[in-house]
Amino acid sequence: MPLRPLEASTYGVGLIVMDALRRGAEHIFLYLGGTASSDAGAGLMEALGMRFTDDSGTDLPHGGGGLLALDAIDASELSRAALAARWTLVTDVTTPLLGDCGTAATFGPQKGASAAEVTTLSAAFDRLANIVEEATTRAIGQEPGSGAAGGIPALVSAFFDSTTVSGAEHFARHAGLHQAIESADLVITGEGRLDAQSFNGKVVGYVATSSRSASKTPPCVAIAGTIDRTVDISPYLVAAFALADGPATLSELVDRAAVSVGLRAADVIALCLASRRD
Structure with missing residues (x-):
């Protein structure tokens, strides 16, 4: 199956989380690394009720590339169970979401992105980070680990009660x-x-x-x-x-x-x- 770096989505991860919440889960552990998607967790958040729309109010297509047209985020319908839960984000890197050493530049080529597609993803994530900061006052772009797994921690940490921990440290402690x-x-x-x-x-x-x-x-x-x-x-x-x-x-x-x-x-x-x- 060919890689689709601009379209690959974390929506399926969100469906799994939603199922766990319906079954009564109160603490979500996300083990993040080795993904084929780069959408900053937008698909996951959409599965939990968030909307991402363009300037006409139309829902964006899945994938990081679609975030280039992002105009607004609507969090009013986010799952109450997801908001009430504690989230632990276990990451395998300290890579931030944005910048020359951010998730698009560092991992985009591994996910099949061409140089032009890396540029698109970088610009899309810049746009997302600006809109999130306007909505939450939280600057997600340079937080260590926010670029893990295609940027999943970026949105999750901005809207949920979450803690980001080093995967190596997490497993070292338990082992x-x-x-x-x-x-x-x-x-x-x-x-x-x-x-x-x-x-x-x-x-x-x-x-x-x-x-x-x-x-x-x-x-x-x-x-x-x-x-x-x-x-x-x-x-x-x-x-x-x-x-x-x-x-x-x-x-x-x-x-x-x-x-x-x-x-x-x-x-x-x-x-x-x-x-x-x-």
Whole structure:
């Protein structure tokens, strides 16, 4: 299925939330990351009763591109249950909604957006942020994490009782990561692609920083599917290793990923043990 960066919508997420509220949910956790949509959460909010209209009062089409024609937001019919609920937005990045490092510029190409479409989305989000600020006095454009998952936190945080938290920190706390690091001699982390975004609120950066701040400061090594070697990893990691051990197609690498991770981890541990010999 082809990607449609200007039309993809979070409306379906809103329907799921609405169903949870009808069933009596009072605290909504949204785990945000890895989406194919960039609409600043407009679709989600529409499913909960919000209207987005142009200068003729016509409802806008779904998708971030449609927000370029936004003239007014009507929140009068927002779900009372959604307004009464507590919202926790668990994000995987600290990226803001707007700017050169905002969600459109940073993630738009990953969602299939051309350079022209990135420009359209950026302008649409600028327009949305201005109208939201006029309506709520809240400046959503530069809030850390407001650009996560195509900008979902931007609108949710402006209209609901919400808290935005780091996904890495959230799961680290529940998994007991810090206690494990304190007793570790070596820390291994990783993800699909290691690049500059890895150190912008994602798990790899959080694990590496936690290792450096631990009392024993165990070395931290990353294993990744691919690695952007233009990125300086030295402030965070001792080393990084890619999974590919020779020419292969993506499907071949995926098929043997589990074995490759194990082999690469064994190599890392062997090097660590060798370096500690008398």
